[in-house]
Amino acid sequence: MSILCVGSVALDSVCTPSGEREEALGGSATFFSTSASFFTHVDVVAVVGEDFPAEHLRFLESRGVGLSGLEKRPGRTFRWKGKYGWDLNEAQTLATELNVFESFAPRVPPALAAAEWVFLGNIDPDLQSSVLDQVQKPKLVAADTMNFWISGKPDALRRALGRVDLLFINDSEARQLAGESNVVKAVKAIRRMGPRLVCVKRGEYGALLFLRDVDDGAEFFAAPALPIEEVRDPTGAGDSFAGGFLGSLAAAGSLDAAALRRATVMGSVMASLAVEDFSLDRFRGLTPADIQRRFGQFASLMGLEGPAAKLTPVSAVR
Protein backbone atom coordinates (compact mmCIF):
# COMPACT_ATOMS: atom_id res chain seq x y z
CA MET A 1 0.00 0.00 0.00
CA SER A 2 2.95 2.37 0.17
CA ILE A 3 3.79 4.86 -2.55
CA LEU A 4 7.12 5.66 -4.16
CA CYS A 5 7.29 9.28 -5.25
CA VAL A 6 9.91 11.08 -7.33
CA GLY A 7 9.98 14.82 -7.79
CA SER A 8 11.48 18.05 -6.57
CA VAL A 9 12.20 19.25 -3.06
CA ALA A 10 12.59 23.00 -3.16
CA LEU A 11 12.80 26.24 -1.29
CA ASP A 12 10.06 28.50 -2.61
CA SER A 13 9.85 32.26 -2.35
CA VAL A 14 6.28 33.20 -3.08
CA CYS A 15 4.37 36.45 -3.25
CA THR A 16 0.56 36.44 -3.39
CA PRO A 17 -2.08 39.10 -2.66
CA SER A 18 -2.26 37.59 0.87
CA GLY A 19 1.43 38.07 1.68
CA GLU A 20 4.82 36.58 0.97
CA ARG A 21 7.22 33.91 2.14
CA GLU A 22 10.98 33.61 1.63
CA GLU A 23 12.57 30.19 1.09
CA ALA A 24 9.67 28.20 2.46
CA LEU A 25 9.45 24.44 2.03
CA GLY A 26 8.15 23.49 -1.42
CA GLY A 27 8.59 21.16 -4.38
CA SER A 28 6.39 18.58 -6.08
CA ALA A 29 7.68 15.60 -4.05
CA THR A 30 7.22 17.53 -0.82
CA PHE A 31 3.59 18.54 -1.43
CA PHE A 32 2.74 15.14 -2.86
CA SER A 33 4.28 13.08 -0.09
CA THR A 34 2.94 15.23 2.74
CA SER A 35 -0.57 15.15 1.30
CA ALA A 36 -0.47 11.39 0.66
CA SER A 37 1.04 10.74 4.09
CA PHE A 38 -2.40 11.31 5.63
CA PHE A 39 -3.56 8.12 3.92
CA THR A 40 -0.61 5.78 3.52
CA HIS A 41 3.18 5.49 3.73
CA VAL A 42 5.20 7.38 1.12
CA ASP A 43 8.88 7.12 0.19
CA VAL A 44 10.53 10.02 -1.59
CA VAL A 45 13.26 9.92 -4.25
CA ALA A 46 14.64 13.44 -4.61
CA VAL A 47 17.71 15.60 -4.06
CA VAL A 48 18.55 18.50 -1.76
CA GLY A 49 21.69 20.58 -1.28
CA GLU A 50 23.89 20.93 1.75
CA ASP A 51 21.98 24.04 2.78
CA PHE A 52 18.65 22.25 3.16
CA PRO A 53 17.29 23.12 6.62
CA ALA A 54 17.17 20.20 9.04
CA GLU A 55 13.78 21.39 10.32
CA HIS A 56 12.24 20.53 6.93
CA LEU A 57 13.63 17.00 7.13
CA ARG A 58 12.19 16.71 10.62
CA PHE A 59 8.80 17.86 9.34
CA LEU A 60 8.75 15.22 6.59
CA GLU A 61 9.86 12.59 9.10
CA SER A 62 7.10 13.68 11.45
CA ARG A 63 4.65 12.88 8.65
CA GLY A 64 6.21 9.42 8.37
CA VAL A 65 7.64 10.14 4.91
CA GLY A 66 10.47 7.73 4.03
CA LEU A 67 13.65 9.65 3.20
CA SER A 68 16.02 6.79 2.29
CA GLY A 69 15.85 7.95 -1.34
CA LEU A 70 16.46 11.62 -0.55
CA GLU A 71 20.03 12.38 -1.61
CA LYS A 72 22.00 15.21 -0.09
CA ARG A 73 24.44 16.55 -2.69
CA PRO A 74 27.17 19.21 -2.55
CA GLY A 75 25.75 22.58 -3.52
CA ARG A 76 22.56 24.51 -2.96
CA THR A 77 18.97 23.25 -2.91
CA PHE A 78 16.67 23.93 -5.87
CA ARG A 79 14.99 27.32 -5.48
CA TRP A 80 11.90 28.79 -7.13
CA LYS A 81 10.61 32.30 -6.85
CA GLY A 82 7.15 33.20 -8.09
CA LYS A 83 4.35 35.66 -7.84
CA TYR A 84 0.59 35.38 -8.19
CA GLY A 85 -1.59 38.25 -9.31
CA TRP A 86 -5.13 39.24 -8.53
CA ASP A 87 -6.80 36.18 -10.03
CA LEU A 88 -4.37 33.62 -8.51
CA ASN A 89 -4.74 31.39 -11.52
CA GLU A 90 -1.25 31.37 -12.88
CA ALA A 91 2.11 31.82 -11.24
CA GLN A 92 4.57 34.20 -12.78
CA THR A 93 8.02 32.69 -12.35
CA LEU A 94 10.47 35.35 -11.22
CA ALA A 95 13.52 33.12 -10.81
CA THR A 96 14.49 29.47 -11.02
CA GLU A 97 17.77 28.22 -9.55
CA LEU A 98 18.12 24.55 -10.42
CA ASN A 99 21.29 24.11 -8.32
CA VAL A 100 21.64 20.42 -7.27
CA PHE A 101 18.48 19.62 -9.22
CA GLU A 102 20.33 20.34 -12.48
CA SER A 103 22.27 17.07 -12.33
CA PHE A 104 19.56 15.09 -10.54
CA ALA A 105 19.62 11.41 -11.52
CA PRO A 106 16.93 9.69 -9.47
CA ARG A 107 18.21 6.55 -7.70
CA VAL A 108 15.58 4.23 -6.33
CA PRO A 109 16.96 2.43 -3.24
CA PRO A 110 16.85 -1.34 -3.94
CA ALA A 111 14.57 -1.86 -0.95
CA LEU A 112 11.95 0.32 -2.68
CA ALA A 113 12.14 -1.26 -6.13
CA ALA A 114 9.12 -3.44 -5.40
CA ALA A 115 6.87 -0.40 -4.88
CA GLU A 116 3.30 -1.10 -5.97
CA TRP A 117 2.24 2.54 -6.32
CA VAL A 118 4.51 5.00 -8.11
CA PHE A 119 4.09 8.74 -8.57
CA LEU A 120 6.30 10.53 -11.07
CA GLY A 121 6.16 14.22 -10.19
CA ASN A 122 6.49 16.89 -12.81
CA ILE A 123 10.18 16.54 -13.81
CA ASP A 124 12.10 15.83 -17.02
CA PRO A 125 10.31 12.92 -18.73
CA ASP A 126 13.65 11.16 -19.27
CA LEU A 127 14.11 11.12 -15.50
CA GLN A 128 10.55 9.85 -15.10
CA SER A 129 11.44 6.97 -17.44
CA SER A 130 14.66 6.26 -15.57
CA VAL A 131 12.65 5.74 -12.37
CA LEU A 132 10.45 3.23 -14.15
CA ASP A 133 13.62 1.40 -15.26
CA GLN A 134 14.46 0.95 -11.60
CA VAL A 135 11.16 -0.41 -10.28
CA GLN A 136 9.80 -3.90 -10.77
CA LYS A 137 6.13 -4.20 -11.56
CA PRO A 138 3.99 -1.49 -9.97
CA LYS A 139 0.26 -1.94 -9.69
CA LEU A 140 -0.13 1.67 -10.85
CA VAL A 141 2.21 4.29 -12.30
CA ALA A 142 0.85 7.82 -12.01
CA ALA A 143 2.52 10.91 -13.44
CA ASP A 144 2.19 14.64 -13.77
CA THR A 145 3.67 16.85 -16.48
CA MET A 146 3.52 20.43 -17.74
CA ASN A 147 3.73 22.69 -20.80
CA PHE A 148 7.52 23.04 -20.41
CA TRP A 149 7.99 19.34 -21.23
CA ILE A 150 5.09 19.12 -23.69
CA SER A 151 6.74 21.67 -25.95
CA GLY A 152 10.38 21.16 -24.89
CA LYS A 153 10.79 17.36 -24.84
CA PRO A 154 7.81 15.92 -26.72
CA ASP A 155 9.54 12.68 -27.75
CA ALA A 156 10.85 11.91 -24.27
CA LEU A 157 7.42 12.72 -22.88
CA ARG A 158 5.77 10.32 -25.33
CA ARG A 159 8.19 7.56 -24.27
CA ALA A 160 7.39 8.14 -20.60
CA LEU A 161 3.63 8.39 -21.20
CA GLY A 162 3.72 5.01 -22.90
CA ARG A 163 4.57 3.52 -19.50
CA VAL A 164 2.11 5.55 -17.39
CA ASP A 165 -1.27 4.25 -16.19
CA LEU A 166 -2.71 7.46 -14.74
CA LEU A 167 -1.88 10.95 -15.92
CA PHE A 168 -2.71 14.04 -13.89
CA ILE A 169 -2.70 17.02 -16.22
CA ASN A 170 -3.96 20.60 -16.22
CA ASP A 171 -6.89 21.48 -18.43
CA SER A 172 -4.94 23.76 -20.77
CA GLU A 173 -1.99 21.36 -20.88
CA ALA A 174 -4.27 18.44 -21.77
CA ARG A 175 -5.49 20.48 -24.74
CA GLN A 176 -1.92 21.39 -25.66
CA LEU A 177 -0.64 17.81 -25.38
CA ALA A 178 -3.51 16.46 -27.47
CA GLY A 179 -3.63 19.38 -29.93
CA GLU A 180 -7.39 19.33 -29.36
CA SER A 181 -9.60 21.91 -27.69
CA ASN A 182 -12.53 19.63 -26.81
CA VAL A 183 -11.79 17.96 -23.48
CA VAL A 184 -13.42 14.62 -24.38
CA LYS A 185 -11.42 14.38 -27.59
CA ALA A 186 -8.27 15.53 -25.76
CA VAL A 187 -8.63 12.81 -23.14
CA LYS A 188 -9.17 10.18 -25.82
CA ALA A 189 -6.06 11.34 -27.68
CA ILE A 190 -3.99 11.23 -24.48
CA ARG A 191 -5.22 7.71 -23.75
CA ARG A 192 -3.86 6.64 -27.13
CA MET A 193 -0.44 7.80 -25.88
CA GLY A 194 -0.52 5.31 -23.01
CA PRO A 195 -2.36 6.34 -19.83
CA ARG A 196 -5.65 4.49 -19.55
CA LEU A 197 -6.71 6.79 -16.72
CA VAL A 198 -6.61 10.55 -17.27
CA CYS A 199 -7.46 13.06 -14.58
CA VAL A 200 -7.85 16.59 -15.92
CA LYS A 201 -7.18 19.23 -13.26
CA ARG A 202 -9.27 22.37 -13.71
CA GLY A 203 -8.08 24.54 -10.84
CA GLU A 204 -10.95 26.34 -9.18
CA TYR A 205 -13.40 24.35 -11.34
CA GLY A 206 -12.38 20.97 -9.95
CA ALA A 207 -11.25 17.82 -11.72
CA LEU A 208 -12.55 15.48 -14.38
CA LEU A 209 -11.66 11.78 -14.37
CA PHE A 210 -12.11 9.55 -17.39
CA LEU A 211 -13.96 6.44 -16.23
CA ARG A 212 -15.46 4.74 -19.24
CA ASP A 213 -13.07 1.83 -19.28
CA VAL A 214 -13.39 1.15 -15.55
CA ASP A 215 -16.75 -0.66 -15.64
CA ASP A 216 -18.52 2.24 -14.01
CA GLY A 217 -21.47 3.03 -16.24
CA ALA A 218 -20.34 6.61 -16.66
CA GLU A 219 -17.82 8.06 -19.07
CA PHE A 220 -16.54 10.73 -16.70
CA PHE A 221 -16.63 11.63 -13.03
CA ALA A 222 -16.57 15.34 -12.20
CA ALA A 223 -15.44 16.53 -8.79
CA PRO A 224 -15.93 20.24 -8.12
CA ALA A 225 -13.42 22.36 -6.27
CA LEU A 226 -14.60 23.87 -3.02
CA PRO A 227 -15.23 27.60 -3.44
CA ILE A 228 -12.73 29.13 -1.04
CA GLU A 229 -13.03 32.71 0.07
CA GLU A 230 -9.39 33.23 0.86
CA VAL A 231 -6.84 31.39 -1.25
CA ARG A 232 -3.59 32.44 0.38
CA ASP A 233 -1.12 30.52 -1.81
CA PRO A 234 -2.00 28.22 -4.73
CA THR A 235 1.54 26.78 -4.90
CA GLY A 236 1.49 23.00 -4.60
CA ALA A 237 -2.25 22.61 -5.15
CA GLY A 238 -1.74 20.19 -8.05
CA ASP A 239 0.73 17.99 -6.16
CA SER A 240 -1.45 18.05 -3.04
CA PHE A 241 -4.31 16.94 -5.28
CA ALA A 242 -2.25 14.07 -6.68
CA GLY A 243 -1.16 13.13 -3.15
CA GLY A 244 -4.70 12.97 -1.81
CA PHE A 245 -5.83 11.08 -4.92
CA LEU A 246 -3.10 8.47 -4.91
CA GLY A 247 -2.93 8.23 -1.12
CA SER A 248 -6.64 7.51 -0.94
CA LEU A 249 -6.37 4.99 -3.77
CA ALA A 250 -3.37 3.18 -2.29
CA ALA A 251 -5.03 3.08 1.13
CA ALA A 252 -8.11 1.51 -0.48
CA GLY A 253 -5.78 -0.83 -2.36
CA SER A 254 -8.19 -0.76 -5.24
CA LEU A 255 -8.55 0.59 -8.74
CA ASP A 256 -12.28 0.07 -8.99
CA ALA A 257 -14.59 2.87 -10.03
CA ALA A 258 -15.88 3.65 -6.53
CA ALA A 259 -12.31 3.98 -5.22
CA LEU A 260 -11.38 6.20 -8.17
CA ARG A 261 -14.36 8.50 -7.63
CA ARG A 262 -13.54 8.84 -3.95
CA ALA A 263 -9.85 9.38 -4.75
CA THR A 264 -10.74 12.25 -7.08
CA VAL A 265 -12.71 13.97 -4.33
CA MET A 266 -9.94 13.26 -1.81
CA GLY A 267 -7.47 14.92 -4.17
CA SER A 268 -9.75 17.96 -4.25
CA VAL A 269 -10.04 17.86 -0.45
CA MET A 270 -6.27 17.99 0.02
CA ALA A 271 -5.81 20.68 -2.66
CA SER A 272 -8.53 22.80 -1.04
CA LEU A 273 -6.67 22.60 2.26
CA ALA A 274 -3.22 23.26 0.79
CA VAL A 275 -4.19 26.60 -0.75
CA GLU A 276 -5.55 27.98 2.51
CA ASP A 277 -2.06 28.75 3.74
CA PHE A 278 1.46 29.34 2.45
CA SER A 279 3.89 26.51 1.73
CA LEU A 280 2.80 23.31 3.51
CA ASP A 281 1.64 25.18 6.58
CA ARG A 282 -1.99 24.04 6.34
CA PHE A 283 -0.79 20.42 6.58
CA ARG A 284 1.06 21.09 9.83
CA GLY A 285 -1.19 19.98 12.66
CA LEU A 286 -3.91 18.82 10.26
CA THR A 287 -5.88 15.88 11.70
CA PRO A 288 -7.92 13.04 10.18
CA ALA A 289 -10.98 14.76 11.69
CA ASP A 290 -10.16 17.92 9.71
CA ILE A 291 -9.95 15.85 6.54
CA GLN A 292 -13.21 14.08 7.35
CA ARG A 293 -14.93 17.43 7.89
CA ARG A 294 -13.65 18.83 4.60
CA PHE A 295 -14.68 15.65 2.79
CA GLY A 296 -18.17 16.17 4.21
CA GLN A 297 -18.18 19.70 2.80
CA PHE A 298 -17.42 18.26 -0.64
CA ALA A 299 -20.20 15.69 -0.31
CA SER A 300 -22.59 18.55 0.49
CA LEU A 301 -21.25 20.70 -2.32
CA MET A 302 -21.89 17.99 -4.90
CA GLY A 303 -24.89 16.13 -3.45
CA LEU A 304 -27.70 16.03 -6.00
CA GLU A 305 -30.18 14.88 -3.37
CA GLY A 306 -29.00 17.32 -0.69
CA PRO A 307 -26.13 17.71 1.74
CA ALA A 308 -24.20 14.64 2.79
CA ALA A 309 -26.40 12.43 4.91
CA LYS A 310 -24.67 9.14 5.58
CA LEU A 311 -21.16 9.05 4.31
CA THR A 312 -18.65 6.24 4.57
CA PRO A 313 -15.92 7.54 6.88
CA VAL A 314 -12.68 8.65 5.35
CA SER A 315 -9.84 6.18 5.67
CA ALA A 316 -7.31 8.76 6.78
CA VAL A 317 -5.12 6.29 8.54
CA ARG A 318 -2.23 8.32 9.82
Add this chain to the structure above:
Amino acid sequence: MSILCVGSVALDSVCTPSGEREEALGGSATFFSTSASFFTHVDVVAVVGEDFPAEHLRFLESRGVGLSGLEKRPGRTFRWKGKYGWDLNEAQTLATELNVFESFAPRVPPALAAAEWVFLGNIDPDLQSSVLDQVQKPKLVAADTMNFWISGKPDALRRALGRVDLLFINDSEARQLAGESNVVKAVKAIRRMGPRLVCVKRGEYGALLFLRDVDDGAEFFAAPALPIEEVRDPTGAGDSFAGGFLGSLAAAGSLDAAALRRATVMGSVMASLAVEDFSLDRFRGLTPADIQRRFGQFASLMGLEGPAAKLTPVSAVR
Protein backbone atom coordinates in the same frame (compact mmCIF):
# COMPACT_ATOMS: atom_id res chain seq x y z
CA MET B 1 -46.74 27.22 -11.75
CA SER B 2 -46.50 29.04 -15.06
CA ILE B 3 -43.64 31.35 -15.94
CA LEU B 4 -43.71 34.78 -17.51
CA CYS B 5 -40.62 35.40 -19.60
CA VAL B 6 -39.40 38.58 -21.25
CA GLY B 7 -36.51 38.66 -23.69
CA SER B 8 -35.53 38.65 -27.32
CA VAL B 9 -36.87 36.64 -30.21
CA ALA B 10 -34.32 36.73 -32.99
CA LEU B 11 -33.12 35.36 -36.26
CA ASP B 12 -29.56 34.15 -35.73
CA SER B 13 -26.91 33.55 -38.35
CA VAL B 14 -24.24 31.45 -36.75
CA CYS B 15 -20.96 29.95 -37.90
CA THR B 16 -19.18 27.33 -35.78
CA PRO B 17 -16.48 24.75 -36.58
CA SER B 18 -19.37 22.28 -37.12
CA GLY B 19 -21.10 24.32 -39.81
CA GLU B 20 -23.31 27.34 -40.26
CA ARG B 21 -26.95 28.43 -40.24
CA GLU B 22 -28.57 31.49 -41.81
CA GLU B 23 -31.44 33.24 -40.03
CA ALA B 24 -32.30 30.37 -37.74
CA LEU B 25 -34.67 30.77 -34.79
CA GLY B 26 -32.91 32.29 -31.78
CA GLY B 27 -33.18 34.84 -28.98
CA SER B 28 -33.14 34.64 -25.19
CA ALA B 29 -36.92 34.37 -24.77
CA THR B 30 -37.06 31.65 -27.42
CA PHE B 31 -34.38 29.43 -25.89
CA PHE B 32 -35.66 30.04 -22.37
CA SER B 33 -39.31 29.36 -23.10
CA THR B 34 -38.69 26.29 -25.23
CA SER B 35 -36.39 24.80 -22.61
CA ALA B 36 -38.78 25.59 -19.74
CA SER B 37 -41.77 24.31 -21.73
CA PHE B 38 -40.64 20.75 -21.03
CA PHE B 39 -41.47 21.34 -17.36
CA THR B 40 -44.27 23.89 -17.12
CA HIS B 41 -46.29 26.47 -19.04
CA VAL B 42 -44.44 29.59 -20.20
CA ASP B 43 -45.78 32.89 -21.55
CA VAL B 44 -43.51 35.10 -23.59
CA VAL B 45 -43.38 38.89 -23.72
CA ALA B 46 -41.28 39.89 -26.74
CA VAL B 47 -41.44 41.53 -30.15
CA VAL B 48 -40.97 40.33 -33.71
CA GLY B 49 -41.16 42.09 -37.07
CA GLU B 50 -43.53 41.54 -39.95
CA ASP B 51 -41.00 39.22 -41.58
CA PHE B 52 -40.96 36.70 -38.73
CA PRO B 53 -41.59 33.27 -40.26
CA ALA B 54 -44.92 31.70 -39.31
CA GLU B 55 -43.22 28.31 -38.93
CA HIS B 56 -41.32 29.62 -35.91
CA LEU B 57 -44.57 30.73 -34.28
CA ARG B 58 -46.01 27.30 -34.98
CA PHE B 59 -42.97 25.68 -33.35
CA LEU B 60 -43.37 27.75 -30.17
CA GLU B 61 -47.11 26.99 -30.14
CA SER B 62 -46.33 23.29 -30.54
CA ARG B 63 -44.31 23.56 -27.33
CA GLY B 64 -47.33 25.13 -25.62
CA VAL B 65 -45.60 28.50 -25.25
CA GLY B 66 -48.12 31.30 -24.66
CA LEU B 67 -47.74 34.01 -27.30
CA SER B 68 -50.37 36.54 -26.15
CA GLY B 69 -47.51 38.86 -25.12
CA LEU B 70 -45.60 38.50 -28.39
CA GLU B 71 -46.11 41.72 -30.33
CA LYS B 72 -45.77 41.88 -34.08
CA ARG B 73 -44.53 45.35 -35.07
CA PRO B 74 -43.93 47.00 -38.45
CA GLY B 75 -40.37 46.41 -39.58
CA ARG B 76 -37.85 43.60 -39.48
CA THR B 77 -37.16 41.09 -36.71
CA PHE B 78 -34.05 41.46 -34.51
CA ARG B 79 -31.09 39.75 -36.17
CA TRP B 80 -27.76 38.61 -34.76
CA LYS B 81 -24.81 37.23 -36.64
CA GLY B 82 -21.96 35.55 -34.81
CA LYS B 83 -19.06 33.22 -35.15
CA TYR B 84 -17.37 30.77 -32.78
CA GLY B 85 -13.73 29.80 -33.05
CA TRP B 86 -11.88 26.65 -32.20
CA ASP B 87 -12.51 26.73 -28.48
CA LEU B 88 -16.24 27.58 -28.75
CA ASN B 89 -16.06 29.59 -25.55
CA GLU B 90 -16.91 33.03 -26.75
CA ALA B 91 -18.99 34.25 -29.66
CA GLN B 92 -17.57 36.91 -31.89
CA THR B 93 -20.43 39.18 -32.89
CA LEU B 94 -20.23 39.95 -36.60
CA ALA B 95 -23.42 42.00 -36.88
CA THR B 96 -26.35 43.09 -34.76
CA GLU B 97 -29.51 44.51 -36.34
CA LEU B 98 -31.84 45.62 -33.55
CA ASN B 99 -34.71 46.46 -35.95
CA VAL B 100 -38.05 46.23 -34.08
CA PHE B 101 -36.15 45.40 -30.87
CA GLU B 102 -34.73 48.94 -30.83
CA SER B 103 -38.02 50.45 -29.66
CA PHE B 104 -39.17 47.42 -27.69
CA ALA B 105 -41.29 48.40 -24.67
CA PRO B 106 -42.40 45.16 -23.02
CA ARG B 107 -46.15 45.09 -22.36
CA VAL B 108 -47.38 42.42 -20.00
CA PRO B 109 -50.94 41.39 -20.96
CA PRO B 110 -53.21 42.07 -17.94
CA ALA B 111 -54.13 38.38 -17.79
CA LEU B 112 -50.47 37.56 -17.07
CA ALA B 113 -49.86 40.23 -14.43
CA ALA B 114 -50.44 37.72 -11.64
CA ALA B 115 -47.52 35.53 -12.81
CA GLU B 116 -45.83 33.78 -9.89
CA TRP B 117 -42.57 33.02 -11.68
CA VAL B 118 -40.88 35.71 -13.76
CA PHE B 119 -37.77 35.45 -15.92
CA LEU B 120 -36.14 38.64 -17.16
CA GLY B 121 -33.93 37.67 -20.08
CA ASN B 122 -30.76 39.54 -20.86
CA ILE B 123 -32.15 42.88 -22.11
CA ASP B 124 -31.80 46.56 -21.13
CA PRO B 125 -32.15 46.65 -17.32
CA ASP B 126 -34.63 49.56 -17.62
CA LEU B 127 -36.88 47.26 -19.64
CA GLN B 128 -36.40 44.52 -17.04
CA SER B 129 -37.58 47.00 -14.39
CA SER B 130 -40.56 48.05 -16.51
CA VAL B 131 -41.73 44.43 -16.61
CA LEU B 132 -41.59 44.29 -12.83
CA ASP B 133 -43.72 47.44 -12.71
CA GLN B 134 -46.40 45.52 -14.61
CA VAL B 135 -46.59 42.36 -12.53
CA GLN B 136 -48.20 41.97 -9.11
CA LYS B 137 -46.35 39.91 -6.56
CA PRO B 138 -44.30 37.10 -8.08
CA LYS B 139 -43.07 34.26 -5.90
CA LEU B 140 -39.70 34.54 -7.64
CA VAL B 141 -38.11 37.04 -10.03
CA ALA B 142 -35.12 35.61 -11.90
CA ALA B 143 -32.92 37.57 -14.27
CA ASP B 144 -29.92 37.29 -16.54
CA THR B 145 -27.56 40.08 -17.58
CA MET B 146 -24.26 40.59 -19.40
CA ASN B 147 -21.10 42.70 -19.61
CA PHE B 148 -22.77 45.11 -22.07
CA TRP B 149 -25.19 46.31 -19.35
CA ILE B 150 -22.71 45.96 -16.48
CA SER B 151 -20.41 48.52 -18.06
CA GLY B 152 -23.00 50.40 -20.17
CA LYS B 153 -25.92 50.95 -17.76
CA PRO B 154 -24.60 50.24 -14.26
CA ASP B 155 -27.15 52.42 -12.44
CA ALA B 156 -30.15 50.98 -14.27
CA LEU B 157 -28.77 47.51 -13.65
CA ARG B 158 -28.43 48.21 -9.92
CA ARG B 159 -32.05 49.39 -9.81
CA ALA B 160 -33.25 46.23 -11.54
CA LEU B 161 -31.06 43.94 -9.40
CA GLY B 162 -32.59 45.43 -6.27
CA ARG B 163 -35.87 43.78 -7.32
CA VAL B 164 -34.44 40.41 -8.42
CA ASP B 165 -34.48 37.25 -6.27
CA LEU B 166 -32.32 34.98 -8.43
CA LEU B 167 -29.57 36.15 -10.76
CA PHE B 168 -28.08 33.92 -13.43
CA ILE B 169 -24.70 35.33 -14.39
CA ASN B 170 -21.58 34.18 -16.21
CA ASP B 171 -18.45 33.57 -14.20
CA SER B 172 -16.44 36.42 -15.73
CA GLU B 173 -19.43 38.77 -15.59
CA ALA B 174 -20.01 37.99 -11.91
CA ARG B 175 -16.41 39.03 -11.26
CA GLN B 176 -16.89 42.16 -13.36
CA LEU B 177 -20.17 43.13 -11.69
CA ALA B 178 -18.71 42.64 -8.21
CA GLY B 179 -15.26 44.04 -9.01
CA GLU B 180 -13.91 40.98 -7.23
CA SER B 181 -11.96 38.03 -8.63
CA ASN B 182 -12.75 35.49 -5.90
CA VAL B 183 -16.06 33.82 -6.72
CA VAL B 184 -17.22 33.53 -3.09
CA LYS B 185 -16.58 37.21 -2.46
CA ALA B 186 -18.14 38.12 -5.82
CA VAL B 187 -21.34 36.22 -4.99
CA LYS B 188 -21.53 37.89 -1.59
CA ALA B 189 -21.11 41.32 -3.18
CA ILE B 190 -23.84 40.58 -5.74
CA ARG B 191 -26.19 39.45 -2.98
CA ARG B 192 -25.75 42.85 -1.35
CA MET B 193 -27.15 44.35 -4.59
CA GLY B 194 -30.42 42.47 -4.17
CA PRO B 195 -30.56 38.86 -5.42
CA ARG B 196 -30.53 36.45 -2.50
CA LEU B 197 -29.93 33.55 -4.89
CA VAL B 198 -27.01 33.74 -7.29
CA CYS B 199 -26.27 31.08 -9.87
CA VAL B 200 -22.85 31.47 -11.48
CA LYS B 201 -22.71 29.89 -14.95
CA ARG B 202 -19.29 28.51 -15.81
CA GLY B 203 -19.83 27.20 -19.32
CA GLU B 204 -18.12 23.86 -19.82
CA TYR B 205 -17.28 23.76 -16.10
CA GLY B 206 -20.90 23.77 -14.94
CA ALA B 207 -22.70 26.03 -12.51
CA LEU B 208 -22.36 27.11 -8.92
CA LEU B 209 -25.40 28.02 -6.82
CA PHE B 210 -25.17 29.95 -3.59
CA LEU B 211 -27.18 28.05 -0.99
CA ARG B 212 -26.11 29.20 2.44
CA ASP B 213 -29.24 31.16 3.21
CA VAL B 214 -31.59 28.37 2.08
CA ASP B 215 -31.31 26.19 5.18
CA ASP B 216 -29.32 23.58 3.31
CA GLY B 217 -26.24 22.96 5.43
CA ALA B 218 -23.96 23.80 2.52
CA GLU B 219 -22.76 27.17 1.32
CA PHE B 220 -22.72 26.23 -2.37
CA PHE B 221 -23.99 23.55 -4.69
CA ALA B 222 -21.81 22.74 -7.71
CA ALA B 223 -23.30 21.08 -10.78
CA PRO B 224 -20.80 20.01 -13.41
CA ALA B 225 -21.39 20.36 -17.12
CA LEU B 226 -21.54 17.14 -19.10
CA PRO B 227 -18.35 16.72 -21.15
CA ILE B 228 -19.69 16.72 -24.71
CA GLU B 229 -17.59 15.49 -27.57
CA GLU B 230 -19.27 17.50 -30.25
CA VAL B 231 -20.60 20.91 -29.33
CA ARG B 232 -22.19 22.05 -32.58
CA ASP B 233 -23.49 25.46 -31.52
CA PRO B 234 -23.18 27.02 -28.05
CA THR B 235 -25.71 29.78 -28.87
CA GLY B 236 -28.55 29.81 -26.36
CA ALA B 237 -26.86 27.55 -23.80
CA GLY B 238 -27.27 30.11 -21.01
CA ASP B 239 -30.96 30.71 -21.71
CA SER B 240 -31.59 26.98 -22.08
CA PHE B 241 -29.90 26.57 -18.70
CA ALA B 242 -32.13 29.23 -17.14
CA GLY B 243 -35.20 27.61 -18.76
CA GLY B 244 -34.41 24.16 -17.38
CA PHE B 245 -33.59 25.65 -13.97
CA LEU B 246 -36.70 27.80 -13.62
CA GLY B 247 -38.97 25.30 -15.37
CA SER B 248 -37.91 22.58 -12.96
CA LEU B 249 -38.33 24.90 -9.98
CA ALA B 250 -41.76 26.16 -11.05
CA ALA B 251 -42.90 22.59 -11.72
CA ALA B 252 -41.77 21.64 -8.21
CA GLY B 253 -43.52 24.77 -6.93
CA SER B 254 -40.82 25.05 -4.31
CA LEU B 255 -37.82 27.13 -3.38
CA ASP B 256 -36.37 24.68 -0.91
CA ALA B 257 -32.77 23.56 -1.13
CA ALA B 258 -33.51 20.15 -2.65
CA ALA B 259 -35.58 21.76 -5.41
CA LEU B 260 -32.83 24.31 -6.05
CA ARG B 261 -30.14 21.62 -6.32
CA ARG B 262 -32.25 19.64 -8.75
CA ALA B 263 -33.08 22.79 -10.72
CA THR B 264 -29.38 23.57 -11.13
CA VAL B 265 -28.75 20.13 -12.59
CA MET B 266 -31.84 20.40 -14.79
CA GLY B 267 -30.52 23.69 -16.13
CA SER B 268 -27.28 21.90 -16.99
CA VAL B 269 -29.24 19.05 -18.58
CA MET B 270 -31.11 21.41 -20.92
CA ALA B 271 -27.96 23.41 -21.77
CA SER B 272 -26.09 20.18 -22.55
CA LEU B 273 -28.83 19.23 -24.99
CA ALA B 274 -29.12 22.67 -26.59
CA VAL B 275 -25.48 22.81 -27.66
CA GLU B 276 -25.63 19.47 -29.45
CA ASP B 277 -27.32 21.05 -32.46
CA PHE B 278 -27.79 24.42 -34.13
CA SER B 279 -30.51 26.86 -33.10
CA LEU B 280 -33.27 25.07 -31.16
CA ASP B 281 -33.04 21.98 -33.31
CA ARG B 282 -32.10 19.64 -30.44
CA PHE B 283 -35.35 20.57 -28.68
CA ARG B 284 -37.44 19.59 -31.68
CA GLY B 285 -38.74 16.09 -31.06
CA LEU B 286 -37.06 15.90 -27.66
CA THR B 287 -39.04 13.71 -25.24
CA PRO B 288 -39.34 13.53 -21.44
CA ALA B 289 -37.55 10.17 -21.71
CA ASP B 290 -34.59 11.90 -23.41
CA ILE B 291 -34.47 14.41 -20.56
CA GLN B 292 -34.71 11.64 -17.98
CA ARG B 293 -31.83 9.79 -19.64
CA ARG B 294 -29.64 12.89 -19.73
CA PHE B 295 -30.47 13.64 -16.09
CA GLY B 296 -29.30 10.12 -15.27
CA GLN B 297 -26.01 10.85 -17.04
CA PHE B 298 -25.55 13.88 -14.81
CA ALA B 299 -26.31 11.87 -11.69
CA SER B 300 -23.61 9.38 -12.78
CA LEU B 301 -21.17 12.14 -13.65
CA MET B 302 -21.44 13.67 -10.19
CA GLY B 303 -22.20 10.67 -7.98
CA LEU B 304 -19.65 10.42 -5.19
CA GLU B 305 -20.74 6.91 -4.31
CA GLY B 306 -20.97 5.71 -7.93
CA PRO B 307 -23.30 6.06 -10.88
CA ALA B 308 -26.94 6.93 -10.28
CA ALA B 309 -28.66 4.01 -8.60
CA LYS B 310 -32.14 5.02 -7.56
CA LEU B 311 -33.09 8.43 -8.78
CA THR B 312 -36.36 10.25 -8.26
CA PRO B 313 -37.91 10.50 -11.73
CA VAL B 314 -37.76 13.81 -13.49
CA SER B 315 -40.98 15.78 -13.45
CA ALA B 316 -40.84 16.62 -17.13
CA VAL B 317 -44.54 17.14 -17.42
CA ARG B 318 -45.09 18.12 -21.01
